[in-house]
Amino acid sequence: MPKTVTSHTLQLVTFSTSLSFTEVTSRLDAQIGKEKILATPVPTSGAASSIEAFEAHINSRVGPSGFLYFNEHNHGAWMKLFSNSRRAVLYVLGNPLVGQTFLQYDLRGALNIPPRVLVLEKADGTGTEVVYHLPSSLIALDDNEKLRAAAEGLDNKLEALVESITAT
Template identity: 50%
Template sequence: MKDVCGRFFGQIRHDGWLNAYFGEAAYPHVSVYTLGNPLIAQTMIQHDVIAGYYVPPKVFVVGTADGRGTRVVYDLPSSLIAAGREGELRRAAEGLDKKLEKLVEKITAKV
């Protein structure tokens, strides 16, 4: 994963509390992954420090009930960081969009 996103910052699992609340094994796997690269983040933060609220990006992964697949949910960073904006900030955020999309394609590719 390092060649695509740079850094893995952490994972927060939600299936434990979801299963405790809704019933054992209702959710086989639910996690939020935080990933990114500080060098890419700085390309946006230098234009608007508020971009730091949205980077590093997060990816939400939900396993299917039968355990045979997953759903991957994420926001395109540019839709949050550069909403309604143009210029260098938008271009940097769209570059991050492409990297994140490439990562999702890689982790969801059939082997």
């Protein structure tokens, strides 16, 4: 079976703040509507009767940032077993209505959608870092201008979210 390997440049973005881990995660939870989602999870498209019904359901659950909470992985909890006391939570967040704006051009972008954001307590305890892959560096794999423009729109939305939760 033939295999293709494509080189790709990935960009990692890190925001650093003096805010506590608890403050940053609380702000993030509020911005992505975590409580709304936990109360009523987002259905798959098969559960919606039409595009309009799906859009209405999504729009009723997005947080102020325009993103939805999907899930999280608390790496800090299990890393304690290995003598690491830093808190680290990987959030999976996104918005299918935004995702469709670029996935329509290249479904390979679905490998990295929804985006992930790592909230990491600084090793010296002086604050928090928020780390993510720049979406356009993951999604825009070819020279498709419409795809790049849509992916860069997600870059801007994600940056605005992270700026808002790390601002002092």
